[in-house]
Amino acid sequence: MAETTTPTAVPTGALPLPLPALGMLSDDQRRGSRCAWCSTPLTAETAVDAGERDTDDGGRIFPRGCRRCAGRAAYRLLFQHAPQCDRCRTDASCPVAVAAQRLMRGGR
Numbered sequence: 001m002a003e004t005t006t007p008t009a010v011p012t013g014a015l016p017l018p019l020p021a022l023g024m025l026s027d028d029q030r031r032g033s034r035c036a037w038c039s040t041p042l043t044a045e046t047a048v049d050a051g052e053r054d055t056d057d058g059g060r061i062f063p064r065g066c067r068r069c070a071g072r073a074a075y076r077l078l079f080q081h082a083p084q085c086d087r088c089r090t091d092a093s094c095p096v097a098v099a100a101q102r103l104m105r106g107g108r
Contacts, residue, residue, distance in 0.1 A: 015051060015077060015100060017073040018077060018080070020037060030063065032047065036064065040069075047064040047066070048065050050063040069107070070106070071105075073103075074104045074107070077100050078097060078100040078104070081100070082094075085097070
């Protein structure tokens, strides 16, 4: 009997959403109080975690985005990820693709 597997959920903040150049981000965008893409002010209810990142100077940033911008970034991520992912080519349960699609739907 074939074993079935359930895709492991990927938390939104674990997705490596493509960001603008880190040098272009303001301090507020780096710490997540403003959208990393459009600079809209964010609250806990409106923010989408874009993934903690290391900086060239050894620091850490915590960028977040509004739902619309995070959805667009998830689309770009999926466009880059899917052609190189064996799992995306063989079935629809790739956890990265599933998480990216959820973000895309949330950004509408």
